[in-house]
Structures are given as structure tokens and as C-alpha cells.
Amino acid sequence: MLVLSLDTSTRVCSVALHQNGALLGCYELLTEKTHSSLLTTLIQDLVTHAGFSLGDLDQIAVAKGPGSYTGLRIGVSTAKGLCFSLDKPLVSVHTLEAMAAQLTPFYPSDYLLCPMIDARRMEVYCAFYQSGELRRETAAVIIDENSFSDLLDTNRIVFFGDGAAKCRETLGKHPNAIFPSTEVHPSARTVGQLVAAGKGATEDLASFEPFYLKEFIGTTPKNRL
Template sequence: MLLLSIDTSIRGCSVAVHENSTLLANYDLHTDRSSSSMLTTLMETAVKHAGFTLNDLDAIAVAKGPGSYTGLRVGVSSAKGLCYALDKPMIAINTLEAMALQLNAFYPGHLLCPMIDARRMEVYAAVLDAENNFVQQTQAIIMDEHSFQDLLLKHRIVFFGDGAVKCQQLLGTHPNAIFPKKESYPSAITIGELAAKAFQNEHFEDVATFEPYYLKDFMSPPPKKVSSLA
């Protein structure tokens, strides 16, 4: 089983190639903006350096969101294009679930709360246990001093991701709230690990109708006011 995985949930992009759950190649590009051309180059390079061609792939996996509206659209569109061109199945993985998989081995007995920055004091977040099961489902949360208080009474929670900065401002002094110093980003590596399991269970998406998990409607910035000389 050969999988190509893509994550464009936030800035930049990440791609990985797995063969039977073994990582063969991985490339990450951390820039403020990602583009379909940059992503295409990384995908082709990763597959080539793994010793295969795109035709050798058995499936394409993509982070479905939540995350950046533009980033998710680029990633899903690229995954769909490959699936159509190669006649391969597509697997979609929750971005936050894949983020939790990065840390669960390091925090046994803790709950994990991956966070992606939204706007103002809002974050996209979920809470998972050490076995990567959802304790609190993915949602958009406007952070305040009462957020997560019920869970924090009984559990130690690791808050991480680029949205955790907002959380730390409010909960940083709570004895059960943990904020790792090392930054964590969504990665195609854990997208591929979860996708390998999904492939075995034939959890494939309908390529024609699939849409990213935006979680909330896209809000464009307000138009600029143009002064009149009249």
C-alpha cells in the first residue's frame, strides 16, 4: 500500500509518502502563503525521492480541516485532481485528530487539545485522549476564562498548535493546563498514519462531492472605503 498525504491546513504545505505505514519521504514548506504550484512540486518530489511514480500510488490522503479556508481549498483541490487523473481513491483526515497523534506518545494519561488559530479570540479545537479518541468533538470556540474549565477540574490537558497562544493568555496559570514550548504544526506525516488505517477499512470519499471541513462560513474582509473627491 503506497499513500501520498497532503496537509495545507495552515500556512505553507506538508506532503508525505508512506508504504505500509512506513514513512518514506516527507517535505514541509513553512511560508505565509501556499500555492498549488508549490504543492505540486513537493508532491512530485516526495514520490520521486521515495523511489516511485505517481501511478504507483494506491490512494491520496488529504487533511480535510478545520483550518485556513484558502489552504484547505488548495489541498483538497490538488488531491481531487490527482485522484481524477490517476483514478485513485481519496481519504480525508481531520486535521486536529492528526495533530493529536503527534503528541499522544509523549503525554500518557493526559488529554490533548490541538488548536488552530481562527480570528480574534476564536480557535478551532478538539480534545482527544491518549488513544486518540475524541473526548470533545471539533468545534469553533471563542476563548474566555471559562473555556475548558469542566475538563480541567479532573484532567491535565496539553494545549498546542498555533491557536494555543490565545488559550495560554487565559489559562496559562491553571495547574492542569500544559503548554509545550516547542511549536506544533499540522503535518502530512500523521495524516498518512491515520490514512493507512482508513485505507484498510476502505473509508474513501466521494471525490466528486467532497468538500473541505471549513467548520464555519468563509468571511471575507470588509471592502475598503474609497473617499470621494466630489
């Protein structure tokens, strides 16, 4: 099974190629340039340098969001275009779930992982995971000194991602708040890992749209632990 994965949820433009769950290659660019000028070139170079053609792909996976509206549109439209032209299935993976998968092996199973994506001003997109399982649904949260107080009182929480700096300023002194020293970005590498593990959802090409979140949370109740 040869799977091409894309993640353009943030300013990182990331593509990865897995074969039967093994990583063959991953290209990532952290740049202010628009992803539309980079993504197709990265895809073609990665697949070619790995010794394949686009027609050899079995699946195409994409990080569906939340994240940058523009970035998500570019990633999803590129993935859908490839799937239409190559007649391949499209699999979507939640961006925050893929971020959490990067750190799950490095922390005890009773820790909560809170990946965060900057949503401008003091707002972040975030969710809570434990041992790879969702514990609190994705939400857009305005950060202040009382944010997540119900969880921090009883749990060790790892805050990471490009939105975590906002939390560090207000929650950094809390004994249960942990902030990794290395910044963690969304990556197509873990999108592909999750697909290889049987996670993700096969999407209908005609109707699939990115998960923008703000349109979503207005009609969905907030889950609690």
C-alpha cells in the same frame, strides 16, 4: 500500499509518502506563500526522489480541515485532481485528529489533548482527544478566562497548535493546563500514519468538500464529555 498524504490546513504546506505504513519521506514548508504555488512541485519531487512515479500510488490522503479556507480548498482540490487523473481512491483525515496523533505517544493516557488552529482574533478551532479517541467534538471557540473550565477542574489538558498561544495568555496559570515548549503544526506525516492504521474515510470524489467547521457547527449539537 503506497500512500501520498497532503496537509495544507494552515500556513504549513506538507506532503508525505508512506509505503505499507513506513514513512519514505516528508516535505514541509512554513511559509507565507500560497500553497498553490508550492504543493504540486513538492508532490512531484517527493514521489520522484523516493523512486516512484505518480502512477505507482495506491491511495491519496488529505487533511480535510478545519483550518484556513484557502489552504483547505487548495489541498482538497489538488488531491481530488490527482485522484481523478490517476483513478485512485481519496481518503480524508480530520486535521485535529492528525495533530493529536503527533503527541499521543508522549503523554499519559489519562491526559486530554487539545489541538488548536488559529481562527483569528480570540477564536480557535479545537477538539479534545484522549489516547487517540475523540472526547469532545470539534468547535469554534472564543477564548476567555472561563474557557474549558469544566474540563480543567478535573483533567490535565495539553493545549497545542498555532491557536494555543491565545490560551496560554488566559489559562497558562491554571495548574492543569499544559503548553508544550515546541510549536506543533499539522503534518502530512501523521495523516499518512492514521491512514495506515485504518483510520480516515474513503470519499466520493464528486461530492467531497473540505470540513470548514463554521458551516458545520450551526446545525450540529455540541457534544459533551
